[in-house]
Amino acid sequence: MVLSGNDKTNVKGVFSKIGGHAEEYGAEALDRMFATYPQTKTYFPHFDVSPGSAQVKAHGKKVASALVEAANHIDDIATALSKLSDLHAQKLRVDPVNFKLLGQCFLVVVAIHNPSVLTPEVHASLDKFLCAVASVLTAKYR
């Protein structure tokens, strides 16, 4: 799947509206993912995954920064996230289905905080973007 010019504009628009809240959104998306899809907790046995935990907050910040980075380099997400792609392939090896689950939760968080931003077209673009990021992160798995 290819991001059209419109998609890229829509995605950049979302992240500019989100602004400094990206880190909170990252943390909230993780909280919701652990609550909604308990099997995702299996990747974090070393974490306190209770809602609002400091570790989850810190990790949410990391995840959000990566999404922001990808949005800022939307013409070449593969290069922008190359190190993260290596990390996920060699060390983390998170099963690919889980990226969809986190993506769904991120969309939920955007919908909750910015319902007017998430029009159907923007929703489509953001969903495509999250799929593209997931593709990059799993590209080197095999």
Place this chain on the structure above:
Amino acid sequence: RLLIVYPWTQRFFANFGNLSSPTAIIGNPKVRAHGKKVLTSFGEAVKNLDNIKATYSKLSELHCEKLHVDPENFRLLGDILIIVLASHFARDFTPACQFAWQKLVGVVAHALARKYH
């Protein structure tokens, strides 16, 4: 939203008229009417939470034998419904609420796929 975010789902609605753009889809009266039908049916599941399989038994046969809908589409619609609920209910759509609803849409999707053969 389903027809816009996952445009390949339009394949089931060739007789709905103009689905050529998001604006056309949003304004399409057949889409609205069908949305009402689908959500009303969801309401039946909510009224019969202890027996969702039975509630959807006939609809499952219909979706397989007459409508020929790949059950994956039920999952896609379920995910879209969650986003719509989140947009309308905001903070009231708590993580616990999302968990329950995500399970419900999964159960409904499963019930609709159950009679496939």
